[in-house]
Amino acid sequence: MARRRDALLLGGAGLVAAAAGAVVGAFTLQAGSGAADLLAARFQDLEGRPRRLLDWKGKALLCNFWATWCAPCREEIPLLVAAKQNSPSTRVELVGIAIDTVDKIREFSTNYKINYPVLIGDAATIALLRGLGNRGGGLPYTLALDSSGAIVQRHLGALTEADLRQVMARLSG
16 A cells, blocks of 8 residues: 555655646746847847837737848848738737848848838857747748747748748738
């Protein structure tokens, strides 16, 4: 009888430890996702004002890293512009983070009629990308963050229309 009680107690303790490990593990994975660093990172907008993604606290974010010289980025930008124009959701904000000189980004933004906030990245942005799971620093790189700031999706390379519809639906829902 004592052995059975000991086995049940040990089994129960094991289940509690496993459940606690799962909860702590999930928080640890999110903490290591780079989301906090991304949200706190400081950028400038096209007018030179300091901005952080935390400025859009409470909104889901589609954060797109790109550069003016990046061919896949040039293909993807019109798709993002159309998504912003046609998106009925006010709960999702699309934010571009461009890695180039301010003048080139400003000219590109005008030529492509970018209708969403564009922030200016610098050399530190490449290190930030690597911390966000983009080890090679490739562009374009898109992150979807839910309204709590957790990364819910990562995409390296140009988004397709289907990709974009799927991620916008996920963030809007």
